[in-house]
Amino acid sequence: MRIDILTLFPNMIEPVLNESMMWRAKAYKFVNINVIDYRAYSEDKRKTVDDTPYGGGAGMVLRVEPVIKALRDIDGHEDALKILMTPQGIPFTQTRAKTLSKNKHVIIMCGHYEGYDERIRDYFDVEVSIGDYVLTSGEVAALVVVDAMVRLIPGVLSNASSAEDDSFSNHLLEYPQYTRPRVFEGKAVPDILLSGHHQNIQSWRLEQSESRTKKRRPDLYQKYKESKEK
Ligand code: 6GU
Numbered sequence: 001m002r003i004d005i006l007t008l009f010p011n012m013i014e015p016v017l018n019e020s021m022m023w024r025a026k027a028y029k030f031v032n033i034n035v036i037d038y039r040a041y042s043e044d045k046r047k048t049v050d051d052t053p054y055g056g057g058a059g060m061v062l063r064v065e066p067v068i069k070a071l072r073d074i075d076g077h078e079d080a081l082k083i084l085m086t087p088q089g090i091p092f093t094q095t096r097a098k099t100l101s102k103n104k105h106v107i108i109m110c111g112h113y114e115g116y117d118e119r120i121r122d123y124f125d126v127e128v129s130i131g132d133y134v135l136t137s138g139e140v141a142a143l144v145v146v147d148a149m150v151r152l153i154p155g156v157l158s159n160a161s162s163a164e165d166d167s168f169s170n171h172l173l174e175y176p177q178y179t180r181p182r183v184f185e186g187k188a189v190p191d192i193l194l195s196g197h198h199q200n201i202q203s204w205r206l207e208q209s210e211s212r213t214k215k216r217r218p219d220l221y222q223k224y225k226e227s228k229e230k
Contacts, residue, residue: 001103001153003033004074005142006067007110008049010035012139022147025156033146038070050112059114067120071107080105082124083145085138086116089127094168096128097148108145110138171224173213175205 007013013035016022025031039047043065050060071077081103090096100106109124121127130141150156157163167173178189192204214221 001031001101001150002076002080002105003031003146003149004080004105004107005033005035005110005146006038006070006107007035007139007142008037008039008112009110009137009139010037012137013143016143017146021151021156025150025153028155030153030156031150034074036070036074038066041066041069041073050114053115060112061114062111062116062120064117064119067109067116068123071109071123074107076105077107080107081126082107082109084109084111084116084121084124084127085129085141085145086111086127087129087132087134089129091132092128092130092145092148094148094166097145098152100145101149101152106149108142110142112137168220171213171220171227172209173217173220175208175212 005013017026017033017035022033026033039049042049042063048063049066050062053059053061071082074080081100083100083106085108109120111120128141128145130144135141152163163169178193182189182194190204192200195201210221210224213224
């Protein structure tokens, strides 16, 4: 998979890509990520990328020219899936992450809350939001999308089953996990996990996932029940 990220703040993005799972995915060539500073595509002397809005009002608006120029300079941009990060987009979910992770090439554009020149929208295939709250910049949101997609690329997670077990892939939250010590400040690990009885452990985990989901996320639990009925 290839990912190009258009941003004004490469330093917000690059360090995150150079640690942990993201670093591993790049090092083992599961993904090729390019970070592009679209300020470099501004034609004026001061390298501006935004301007005051027509019609007046507070804040600045991201200009169309530098963005589209940067987009068109990306090799293979015609065939790539082009994603615009904006709080006005469709909500990002695990299902969406799965669909997006199947693309060979995606381009992700990070913007600013104040807004895009409306004409920028015409050059993108999909607008994505990561939730109903406002971030100062789309970089943080883009990293969320990249992380969720990359970990789903086959081979990126060393334990192949762990993406399958994730919360949300089956509409259930994960069961409680424990490691050493057996007792910490009087809190003991449930006996069943020490029993060595694999089947009992499996059914205990499923029960725990179900009761936890029912209590914390009744909305998800409803979907779980519906999916079981199908
Ligand atoms: Cl994609 N961008 C910004 N600035 N804020 C957000 C968002 C995106 N998604 C949720 N909040």
